[in-house]
Amino acid sequence: MKIEQIYTGCLAQGAYYIESNGEVAIIDPLRETQQYVDKANSENAKIKYIFETHFHADFVSGHLDLAKKTGATIIFGPKAQTNYEAYVAKDNETFKLGNVTIKVLHTPGHTLESSTFLLIDEHGKNHAIFSGDTLFLGDVGRPDLAIKSDLTKEDLAGMLYDSLRNKIMPLEDNIIVYPAHGAGSACGKNLSKETVGVLGEQKKTNYALRADMTKEEFIKEVLDGILPPPQYFAKNAMMNKSGYTDFDTVLKKGDVALNPDEFETVANQEGALILDVRTEQQFVKGHIPNSIFIGINGAFAPWVGALITDLQQPILLIVPEGKEKETVTRLSRVGYDNTLGYLKGGFESWKVAKKDIETMESISAEELAKRNEENNIKILDVRKEGEYKSERIEGDNVFHFPLDYINDNMNLIDQKTTYYLHCAGGYRSVIAASILKARGFNVIDVAGGFTDIKNTNLPKTNYVCPSTL
Structure with a gap:
């Protein structure tokens, strides 16, 4: 038996290659599928199954292309409905892969069809779970992404509580956990930087798996602090459901x-x-x-x-x-x-070719501090809410909205005013500045962002949690 995690940092996403006795299963493949075909060929193996843990919202899966190339069967868990040929498994249904077995555990909550795949080794022992967005290391999947569902996020959070306690937590502590995402994904709130763990450690450290946690407490904690999903999530999920x-x-x-x-x-x-x-x-x-x-x-x-x-x-x-x-x-x-x-x-x-070219003014943090002393400038902080609350430039001339929501907040700023934009290090501020500049706003970028601003004499405010006052 061979298991390989194929991790893509840009999406913080893990796909999985499982091979046993010449047969291969791919779990949650990326859009470009030739890599899986080539790997199977190099192992003199054949791709038999493509398992999808759910209708992904944060990326377009490669299940359709991979099935066309290999003839492999696409398998979803219960409740999945697609516009293409796929096998919808029953809860606890098993699939033979060479000398091992993959068992479908229906674990709704992140979405209705969300399922965890339990890998049973050659000796009949539970070896690993491929938990999709049901269980991450340090977190669980957000319960607000169901496609066209009449269920509320509270309803789904309650389902997730039951799934974790009835299907995941009773499993052995030494089972390996292979999640669909790690830190950086918007599919959860506080994912670990680690991408492989063991279930026993999660039972001890993952807030959502506390043994004494009531369903009401779980729902409240899982939903607390969830920001609206990026606008493309629902569109990607529909592509994964309908085809592309x-x-x-x-x-x-x-x-x-x-x-x-x-x-x-x-x-x-x-x-x-x-x-x-x-x-x-x-x-x-x-x-x-x-x-x-x-x-x-x-x-x-x-x-x-x-x-x-x-x-x-x-x-x-x-x-x-x-x-x-x-x-x-x-x-x-x-x-x-x-x-x-x-x-x-x-x-x-x-x-x-002597085509038209434009530049963007970009200044250092020291220059920002100097201009802030000399003039009544306007500073726009485009970091995330948590970064802004943690520490920020103090003053009535400082404005804030996260880059994520720039399209919803342009009405809050004035095209006749010049804004000095900063993020944490300089990447996001240039994104924001380019969008605003293209739409007629006057912008100046602050290179180095708040990392460099910290070392200036600009007045700064630290956020203090009310519970510590």
Whole structure:
């Protein structure tokens, strides 16, 4: 028996490859599926099953493409309804994979169809669970993502409580836990940086598995502090339920080199969004007018999903050389399948062609402190709520809304005012500044963000929890 976790940091997502005696099961595959086919071929094995723990909301799964390539059966847990051929398993139903067995444990709560897959080894012993978004290390899945359900998040949280206590917690302490996500995922609140653990440790340390916890306490704690899900979550879940364009077609469509004139023509004719994925430092020094920055080296796909509201939006790319296919791939992982090409030769070719270029003013934290003393400037903090509450610049001239919700908050700021934007380190502030600049706002970026601001004489406020007063 062989188990391999295939972890993708940008999505904080774990897919799983399980092989026994020449037969393979893939759990929660990513959109680009050739990697699984190649791995099975290298092991002289055949992919027999594709198990989906639930209808994922934070990424588009590769189950359909993988099934077409291999003939493998797609398996969901009870209550799943799809617009394509899939096998909907019964609770406790088992599937033979070589010399091992995979048992379906229906664990609703994160979603109605959510299921945990119990791996039973060659000797009939429970070996591991692939818990999807039911159980993470340090947390459990958020119960507010069910597709078109009449159930409330409180109803689903109650189901999750029952699932954990009736299906997961009775299992042996030495069982390995393989979750679908780790730290950085928006599918939970406080996920561990570790991506593999054991159930006994979770019973001791995971707040949601406390033995003395009542259902009412569980519901309250699980729901406490949950922010609204990113706008693309419901759309990705529906794609996973209903179907989507095959990945090879999406890649072929997007991996097209365009010279500057062709690029400009397509942008104008198709109403395409120009997405610049270079570094924030490169973007501020020069970029195409009205382009948006979301750097490929950051949490690229989740930020695209949070900020670009239309999955069908035509997109043109400014990418570092050699990153063209990767960028199209990472866009497709969250359902953005309408990439029309990239600028051949990158931004340098645009400059050589003497096309219009804009820059963005970017200053140091020290310069921000100086200007704050000399003038009545406006400072906009785009960090997350928890970061802002923890420590921030003090003053009536400081405004705050998280980058995640920039599209909902533009009415709060004035196009006639200049805003100095900062985040924690500089990545998110340039994203925010690029969006605001493209929409006619006056912005100045603060390079280094709050990390550098801490070392200045700018007045700062620490948040004090009321319980400690």
